[in-house]
Amino acid sequence: QVQLVESGGGLVQAGGSLRLSCAVSGRTVSTYAMAWFRQAPGKEREFVSAIKWSGGSTYYGDSVKGRFTISRDNDRKTLYLQMNSLKPEDTAIYYCAAAQQYGDVGSFKNYQRWGPGTQVTVSS
DSSP, X not given: OOEEEEEOOEEEETTOOEEEEEEXXXXXXXXXXXXXXXXXXXXXXXXXXXEETTTOOEEEOTTXXXXXXXXXXXXXXXXXXXXXXXXXXXXXXXXXXXXXXXXXXXXXXXXXXXXXXXXXXXXX
């Protein structure tokens, strides 16, 4: 099974940058896609970005397009999320997720494995 652990969260001022990492362990041969989701207090889990593990196609939620970049290092088995031009509304817990079957990369229902999350707080 795939295990995921996020890191890199923290407190940053609006306009600043952070890079999140997700360490992947276990069998990844059957991984179809990996993604970042986020959840702010009182809100539903929101799709941020996804990447197909073998082909590398990337996908972004409308609220982060042009500001965030997803990437992966297959050799080091790490998923990244570079976040630039951060806004207070980006404040949330960010989760790394892995999908091991074909499906909608933007739907949290398609992901079977989740990390514990890392807090990102953007001050105004």
